[in-house]
Amino acid sequence: MKSKINAGRASLSPELWDNFFKGSRLACACLITQVENYPALLPEIRDRLIPRLRGAVRIGITGPPGVGKSTVTALLARRAVKAGRKVGIIAVDPSSPFSGGAFLGDRVRMQGLIGDPNVFIRSQASRDGHGGLSPTTPAVADVFDAFGLDRILIETVGVGQAELDVMNSADLVVLVLQPGTGDVIQALKAGIIEVADLVLVNKADMPGVDGLLDALKFLFDMSAKPKAKPVPPVLSASALQDQGLDEVYAALERLIEGHARSGLLREKKRARIEDEIKTAIQRDLWDKFQTAAGTGADIASAAERLVDDGGSPYPYIRGLGARIHLEFQPEGSHGKYGR
Amino acid sequence: MANTDDKKIRDADFTSLSGRPLQPLYTAEDLAALDLDAVVGVPGEYPYTRGVHPSMYRGKLWTMRQFSGMGTPEQTNARYKFLLEKGQTGLSVAFDNPTLYGRDSDHPLSAGEVGKTGVAVDTMADMERLFHEIPLGCVSTSMTINAPAAWIFTMFLANAEKQGVAFADLRGTLQNDILKEYIAQKEWIFPPEPHLRLITDLMAFCADRVPQWNTISISGYHIREAGSTAAQELAFTLADGFEYVERAVAAGMDIDDFAPRLSFFFNAHMDFFEEIAKMRAARRIWARRMKDKYKARSPRSWLCRFHVQTAGCSLTAQQPELNVVRTALEALSGVLGGCQSLHTNSMDEALALPSEKAVEIALRTQQIIAFESGVPHVIDPLGGSYYVEKLTSELEEEAERYFRKIDELGGVVPAIEQGFFQREITRAAYEYQMALSKRRKTIVGVNEFKNAGETLEIPILEIDESVERDQIRGLLEVKARRDNGAVRARLEALTKAAATTENLMPHLLECARVYATLGEISDALTTVFGEYQEQPFY
């Protein structure tokens, strides 16, 4: 099989797809690399993957740095495997804004899963992503799904910012906190608490755990809004001692079942598709605009002028906009959206 | 600053190896704030800044103790006899990686590693071979072993017994410093608590039955080798020492029963004066804490006695003959720092275990310092130097700042679990490497003064693949010959006792006597204590 090195060109060989659908781990890994490195290939890849998706549940594991996300992820994965599932883990770490490189140190904390044939771990750098994930994480999750993995754990960078990405790409979000570090305030500020489907207070052997649990309960009681979303369960555990994770896993599975029944999972999937369409159209429009108007350099020099003149950019923007004429061709005719 | 011509300053880095900014000149002004009598004092008297003994090297030179071990016990035994014949005055055992990790030579993970970085020891039979014709009652033996220290020690004891030497006559040291393993060297088996229990068990056992034995060599050497600064080496080592003291006291021992047998182990790196100051600061800090905080009554409990090894990480593979010079300077700093025991590295150690010729030169280096340089004639000759006393105080202050930080984190073990030490060390290591890359710091022959197209010209020691085969064969023979029923019974008794608070040393001694293997004992204890999983920190 052509390795990714030899097939350095951005292309997908029939051999690769063949091996992928036959279950070759290397083919799966190579496909993920194509997804990561060649965004132009994404539509083609998605076209082939989507019919083969089996409805794997995507679970986001988020939270501030150092709370034990990797350890928790590994322990949940182990239980999922014991329950007969095949698990994919996407562990995202931040890319350096200066060098563009990344230190991917999550899988080293998952030593208990080494070599397990029912687990596939892939580390990702966040690259251009700003919300705790890489822009290609959702597509990687699809690769795992089509590969036959039915539980996909997505461990985020967890910088504590508004983690919209994980909300959009995961079916369920687990927020991991630890006592003693003021994380509740951070989480509040970030709005992540509203996004969480389950809150786990890890390192429950540390002082301050009861205080944190009380604070969380109070928070949820107060903010019980009339949304479709139920109040998330708040659990505690000591991942390093492997204590309490059975309950967490059970609660997760119950949530999955509940969300499936209530239609929430379907809604999430629908929202993801809608989001993908919008994002793709936006990108497409922008690309076409750039090509047609050759505006990249033009905009840059406009900004250059404006920074010295001190004027408003809106006359310029209106001027550009006045030159745009959008024609929407009838369905069926070869239009601007086909290939 | 009087009289320094500041018009022409070289474009160079005038910081210490650890990055400490240094003044061009130190004067009496720099010491004005210090009460020199109290702080510097007199050798052999509290706070021991100038030395632990009143007569220091006039009374007794430091022990010349070359860390040594390779291949089979027979090969190492030959090297020990060679070194003793060349004039070394103490033995120091280097074990191979499988032994350090408590594994037998035939364990799957031992493949390729048997005898490569030290001697392989699987059972008491190997101790018999290792010390064949070496009278253990007459020479002190240091053993660099940590995770399985307790049962390696009982194998050593069982062999001494066979030689007819009484435990009370045995002198030596066990490194047995598990805390620094979590911090730097990474040779652990179990999580911290069970290891600490084994250490306090050993301390209690020795206080009673092997009273001349140094039960721990609380080490900074490895922390330094991992890339720490001098201040970090000093602070983290002493912090570990305080932790052991607290543990032993919590286990019910009287501080004056065990503290006199705690010893230390420091690195002697290339920054000459920083190293000397570090060692003097160590003595002062330890004495103060033991007396004032831990209320030890016996002055022998206040002594920071230490072994020094010249810095392995300063050795170069390029122009290796230059390592003789480096080692000489480092050894000199160890002597001026007042060490009790010294190991000098051989010039080829960036490449391999030392050849006979290279280790002879290393030993002779110590002998030249001892007998030709005149340095040992006067105690603490640098005492009173403006620079050295100022540096000593600065290092002491930096250490105290680290102690406060460690306390804030909840103590040594919580700090380890939070990755505090590991992160400090990794950062220091990276900064130094970057300084080398940018040529702000120099290593002659490596980033400056290189010889183009250099080829290696010195012969180096090779460990033959047959060592592993021979060692495994010997191990299987021992297992076949011994009373396997007795071994099973002793291991069972050990396992049972491990789940209680009983002192495990007598059980370990029993196991050693019947030729239980290192791995069998490790496995038995692992069933009770579990295996440690590191949460790595960068």
Next chain:
Amino acid sequence: MASPKIKVIIAKPGLDGHDRGAKVVARALVEAGMEVVYLGLRQTPEAIVHAAVEEDADVIGLSILSGAHMTNFRKVKELMDAAGIGDRLLTGGGIIPTKDQAQLSGLGVGKLFGPGDDLQAIIAYIQDWHHSHSSA
């Protein structure tokens, strides 16, 4: 389009806990823009290659100071070939005598680095290798 990131696995096989070099190299590679999966200590050759497959790594870097380099490099290379990633770069460093380096080179192991080698040289080697092995 920016060239794809180089993905590197850094691991220490066998029983050697001296990870100062591995950590420093890992960090230097990250600062040179690479994506580094740090596997850490006490890795078996099987675990290393398993991870390399899942991560679709371009490079595997082993750090070995214990003298067990012949056994470990050989085994990892064998496993890489068997897993279909034999064309990736297997490199590393530590204490490896020149004679052994030559032998390993014959088995297809890349250049090996030792004490005193500059970080820039390691970075340049990997970048050059990657450049010449990805046909554009």
